[in-house]
Amino acid sequence: MTRVTFYQNRNGQLTGFKAADHAGYAEAGEDIVCAAISALVIHTINAVEGFTAQETDSSADEENAVISFSLKGKISHDAELFVKALAQTLSDMQEEDAYKDFVDVNFMEV
Template sequence: MIDVTLFQNDSGDYVGFRMTGHAEYAEYGSDIVCAAVSVLVINTINSVEKFTDDEFNSAVHEEKDIVLFGIKSEKVSESAKLLLNSLVLGLEGIQAEYGKKYIKIRKKRKQEV
C-alpha cells in the first residue's frame, strides 16, 4: 500500500508530504496505481521548483521507498498552494477510483522534512 501523509500549516494550507510504499495493485512494471502516484508526486516537486520561488526540502530514498517534500517558509506562495492542492486532488481521485487498499491518505499539522 502507498501511504501518503500530507502536512498542513496552522492555516490549513498544504506545506509538504511524505510518501512511502508501493500500491501492489499489479506486478512491478505494470502497477498503474504506483505509476499514477509517482507521476503526481514528481511533477508536483518539479513544478514547485520551476514555477515558484518557494524554498523547499525534498529527498528520495529509493531503497526505503520514501519521498519527502516540505516548504521551508511559514508563508506558502499562492502558486505552491495551487500545485499542492492539485496533488491532493489527484491523490484523492486515485484513492476514490482504486480504493484505500492501495493508497492511504492522512493529513497532519506541519512537520519538518
C-alpha cells in the same frame, strides 16, 4: 499500499507531503497505480521548483520507496496550489473502488 501524508500548518495551508511504500496493485514494473502516484508526486515537485520562487526541501529514498517534500518559509499561493492539486488528485484516486486498497491519503497538522 502507498501512503501519502500531507502536512498542514495551523492556518490550514499545505506545507508538504511524504509518500511512502509501493502500491501493490501489480508486480514491480507493471504497477500502474504506483507509476501514476510516482508521476504525480514528481510532477508536483518539479512544478513547484520550476514555476515558483518557493524555497523547498526534498529527499528520495528509492530503496525504501519514500519521497518527502516540504515548502520552506512563507508559503506562496502558487506553490501551495500545486500541492493542493496533488492532494485532490490522490484523494480522488483513493475514492475510486478500483484503487482504494492501494492508496491512502491523510492530512496531519504540524
